[in-house]
Amino acid sequence: MMDVSGSVIRQTPLAAGYWSLELEAGLLAKQARPGQFVHVRVPRLEQSALRRPFSISGVRGGVLEILYKTVGRGTGEMSHLLPGDAVQVIGPLGNGFPLEPRGVPVLVAGGYGVAPLSFLASRLGRKGVLLAGGRSAGDVLSTEGFERLGWQVQMATQDGSRGEKGLVTVLLDKELLRLKASGEQAELYACGPDGMLRAVGERAVAAGCRGWLSLDKHMVCGVGACLACVQKLRREDGTEWIGRVCHDGPVFEAREIVW
Amino acid sequence: MMDVSGSVIRQTPLAAGYWSLELEAGLLAKQARPGQFVHVRVPRLEQSALRRPFSISGVRGGVLEILYKTVGRGTGEMSHLLPGDAVQVIGPLGNGFPLEPRGVPVLVAGGYGVAPLSFLASRLGRKGVLLAGGRSAGDVLSTEGFERLGWQVQMATQDGSRGEKGLVTVLLDKELLRLKASGEQAELYACGPDGMLRAVGERAVAAGCRGWLSLDKHMVCGVGACLACVQKLRREDGTEWIGRVCHDGPVFEAREIVW
Amino acid sequence: MQEADLRVELGGIRMNNPVTVASGTFGYGKEYAELIDVTRLGAITVKGIRLQPWPGNPVPRHVEVPGGMVNAIGLQGPGVDGFVREYMPFLRGTGVPVIVNIWGTTEEEYAEVARRLSDVEGVAGLELNISCPNVKEGGHAFGTDPRTAASLVAAVRRATRLPLMPKLAPNVPDIKVFVRAAQEAGADALALINTLPAMVIDIETRRPVLANKVGGLSGPAIHPVAVKLVWEAAQAATVPILAMGGIMEPGQAIEFLIAGATAVAVGTANFIDPTTPLRVIGGIADYLRRHGMRSVKELTGSLISG
Amino acid sequence: MQEADLRVELGGIRMNNPVTVASGTFGYGKEYAELIDVTRLGAITVKGIRLQPWPGNPVPRHVEVPGGMVNAIGLQGPGVDGFVREYMPFLRGTGVPVIVNIWGTTEEEYAEVARRLSDVEGVAGLELNISCPNVKEGGHAFGTDPRTAASLVAAVRRATRLPLMPKLAPNVPDIKVFVRAAQEAGADALALINTLPAMVIDIETRRPVLANKVGGLSGPAIHPVAVKLVWEAAQAATVPILAMGGIMEPGQAIEFLIAGATAVAVGTANFIDPTTPLRVIGGIADYLRRHGMRSVKELTGSLISG
Numbered sequence A, B: 001m002m003d004v005s006g007s008v009i010r011q012t013p014l015a016a017g018y019w020s021l022e023l024e025a026g027l028l029a030k031q032a033r034p035g036q037f038v039h040v041r042v043p044r045l046e047q048s049a050l051r052r053p054f055s056i057s058g059v060r061g062g063v064l065e066i067l068y069k070t071v072g073r074g075t076g077e078m079s080h081l082l083p084g085d086a087v088q089v090i091g092p093l094g095n096g097f098p099l100e101p102r103g104v105p106v107l108v109a110g111g112y113g114v115a116p117l118s119f120l121a122s123r124l125g126r127k128g129v130l131l132a133g134g135r136s137a138g139d140v141l142s143t144e145g146f147e148r149l150g151w152q153v154q155m156a157t158q159d160g161s162r163g164e165k166g167l168v169t170v171l172l173d174k175e176l177l178r179l180k181a182s183g184e185q186a187e188l189y190a191c192g193p194d195g196m197l198r199a200v201g202e203r204a205v206a207a208g209c210r211g212w213l214s215l216d217k218h219m220v221c222g223v224g225a226c227l228a229c230v231q232k233l234r235r236e237d238g239t240e241w242i243g244r245v246c247h248d249g250p251v252f253e254a255r256e257i258v259w
Numbered sequence C, D: 001m002q003e004a005d006l007r008v009e010l011g012g013i014r015m016n017n018p019v020t021v022a023s024g025t026f027g028y029g030k031e032y033a034e035l036i037d038v039t040r041l042g043a044i045t046v047k048g049i050r051l052q053p054w055p056g057n058p059v060p061r062h063v064e065v066p067g068g069m070v071n072a073i074g075l076q077g078p079g080v081d082g083f084v085r086e087y088m089p090f091l092r093g094t095g096v097p098v099i100v101n102i103w104g105t106t107e108e109e110y111a112e113v114a115r116r117l118s119d120v121e122g123v124a125g126l127e128l129n130i131s132c133p134n135v136k137e138g139g140h141a142f143g144t145d146p147r148t149a150a151s152l153v154a155a156v157r158r159a160t161r162l163p164l165m166p167k168l169a170p171n172v173p174d175i176k177v178f179v180r181a182a183q184e185a186g187a188d189a190l191a192l193i194n195t196l197p198a199m200v201i202d203i204e205t206r207r208p209v210l211a212n213k214v215g216g217l218s219g220p221a222i223h224p225v226a227v228k229l230v231w232e233a234a235q236a237a238t239v240p241i242l243a244m245g246g247i248m249e250p251g252q253a254i255e256f257l258i259a260g261a262t263a264v265a266v267g268t269a270n271f272i273d274p275t276t277p278l279r280v281i282g283g284i285a286d287y288l289r290r291h292g293m294r295s296v297k298e299l300t301g302s303l304i305s306g
Ligand SMILES: Cc1cc2nc3c(=O)[nH]c(=O)nc-3n(C[C@H](O)[C@H](O)[C@H](O)COP(=O)(O)OP(=O)(O)OC[C@H]3O[C@@H](n4cnc5c(N)ncnc54)[C@H](O)[C@@H]3O)c2cc1C
Pocket: A037, A052, A053, A054, A055, A056, A066, A067, A068, A069, A070, A071, A072, A073, A074, A075, A076, A112, A115, A116, A215, A216, A217, A218, A219, A250, D060, D062, D063, D064
């Protein structure tokens, strides 16, 4: 964990409202593992604005990539960043995804939830399948990267404008059936809205495989100090505890989470 | 008085730390009289930042010129304005200078105090002399404009780096002597720091001429509503009252002011 | 869809919409009349008035701070008779209800000011300033003890039949105590919040920036504090509430209404964007339309907090 | 010129410099240890601790507002024994004085927590949280009545010889009353201010944003309010004051010292720029050098207000 002044290398518009931001972040980038995130001080917000957390969506040498959606003030300002601008970044933060799947990795992405999964796909020893969902075609992102890595990609949109019409869990159900039929074990990795994560978690339990869920909880400090981002969790012995998503997560195994 | 969205036409660096800002302000500019000011909502400050007042230093059709010095947050941000940027401006505000001098107009400027005097010189029927003072050469501004209009210009700097070494009041004393010797009446107009204004006022009283002083008082509303910018004043009958510099001024005759 | 009904009644003051301006931030209405159409306001609340003319505090009287400003104007004003003579003709001409903010250093002074305003045409109600942090006597002193506050309200109540609206001090542990005290003493409505006592020091000179040393914090910085106090006050109040503190955008006014206010006042924002009160009126109307509400009264106290 | 002496004594707590962190904004020190050199702090003040582990409030526990944030963490913590076991080894290792912020729902609970911490090596003093707006019982309830506050301080005083520093509630009409009450009951120092009670409403859902409905406002928005309270408290205080509220830059800390504080705490700013406490230490040292002061003690209470 370190606090560095990153320098904007490039900012690329993806689909409407989505951006890719590349930052030269040196050692921070080099230390990063998939599923970890950075805590960004957005320039030009007023001095007292809190930092914003973003998953690391990829790393190339000392360059860190963030894939984000403009949803408010902070991300709105971020979209105006230009090459050469300095951005204060704390990271890498959080635990990250485990990198030794016990079966075929099945990645489930909802909207910008694809970000940590892109990084994950580039680091997993074993190839698998990406199930990418979103409201509409524009919310299904970065799938080419997966294909380039040799991953299979399936898509679903709620309005049917791209891939299957419906929720991404429909794809997941089919994929789990297919794997079961072929006698293969799955290992689920998911990032997206809570509703999706919960649904993926239920599938993991039902299928008897592990499901790694990356939670998107609003944060303040990002380092475990403020207790803003808590989540009720369950230990293996069944006792409950209150974890900090920033410090104990953001990735939890489906069975750990008490929704 | 109106609240318009002005559009930046040009921003020109003058001496170090001084800038000229030209805004397309339509009717506001057309109605402006010398000595009046505008109240500027500086873009990119946080939403709750108060407006900043600036004298109008010139008008060309619907274009308004401001001559300003960067002294803090607001003026610092102003210096980053680019052509096409929109700036919310209330004006023209205040009473302005009277335009019928009873004698030779002698304009006394301290630093950016030259701003309203530039506008004044362009509108006075009668030519006269500008006495421009400042700490150093870089603080003596816009004198060419006066010369182009056929005004005589004398300069004084505290460090002697331009014109006479010393305070601008030294020039004023000489000029008043010269006018007296030639039997001419003077009419003083001054804008600058309080100390300078007070000294000019004393000269006006001593010389028996009128002295119009434009006060630089920190403001909030700029329109007479908040009572932040008050100044103790004296009526002709000797009774005192509390005036609002934004509404009853910023120009007062020397004898009105109770320092 | 039909336009929603924006009319409200604030303890006897009938307003065409729930938006007025905060005392001291809009002069006597006249000063802003060239910039906005003041006849569209729900009411005009004027700067604090006492019996005699009052010079206020020395300058500097204000300083900008993160999220707002600190002021110590010190209630400069022309006195009640000067006010009626110099400003009421204009104000009457607007046709908008005029709320006069009054203060004094004794109960008798408050009562006398109220008496003199009682029969002035155009005066729709009185806001009793018992919470100004910027004057040594009067103001604040009355607002921080419930018994003193109640006694003052009762004294003014005896002096006038005009709608009476005490403006409560925000720096108290339990606002409900003051709400009840003021109501029982005869208040028709309640106004809150006044500025928060505050101070800024110039570290280079090591002197207070304000000549009065201390002043009152206003602007968006205090909005969440105001919402909390309005919400709490609304739970004890049987009379309507006029809410203010940090409104810059319609949403912040709507928060107050949801928390339990019947009307709102725009203060510091007038200095920054004088169109704020009109934007707030428009924003409330839009909100009602979007949410299918037929009257702003449906919004008041509509907080879902289960 | 020689470096100025930054050492201060805060009611028995010896600090190498006058800068600590505000309780609840720096965890237990450990969390920030990778980001800044925590051994350079004047003291480490840890998150509020009660007798037993405590779950705190449901989420959302925070919301960003102009000039700061509103939080309702609700004093989640591992309980006194858990704290000593899990965190004291690390904290002791820093060599920095540790100030433990404690709370409870009864006098006995406060006293018992104090008793258990009395002999823990490395604990330099106790900050008594009698002003947390985010828990229903305890906290705030003790801090808004001077007699209750005094009785609590006296009870804890009997339980421990550790330096005792009540943290006063800011939403009171006259802080001096509480200063005197706490001092007479045996306080060795005073801490102020805690967050201001506040609330934010989501106008689309018409629900409070915080699960706890209300929370506490912190950040630069409250700084001028804090300066006023510290200045006022200093006039009644015979013991040293630890000041906090909205410090983002060294200048805001220096204002507190000039107003009468002996030491300062950086809170919300840690979340935004974790180097703030160290920048503040550096800024104070610079200031002393520029102003030819040999000790930070010369700065304390040096306000010129004639
Ligand atoms: C670990 C982690 C990883 C993330 N990774 C990514 C990523 O890779 N890409 C990406 O685009 N986003 C990611 N996010 C989400 C991202 O942090 C937010 O979208 C961003 O902070 C929004 O900032 P803003 O200023 O634009 O929005 P704001 O203006 O702050 O708010 C936007 C929306 O968020 C809601 N909101 C704000 N604060 C809270 C709160 N305290 N509680 C509940 N709701 C709140 C608002 O109601 C509003 O709808 C991640 C979040 C976490 C916790």
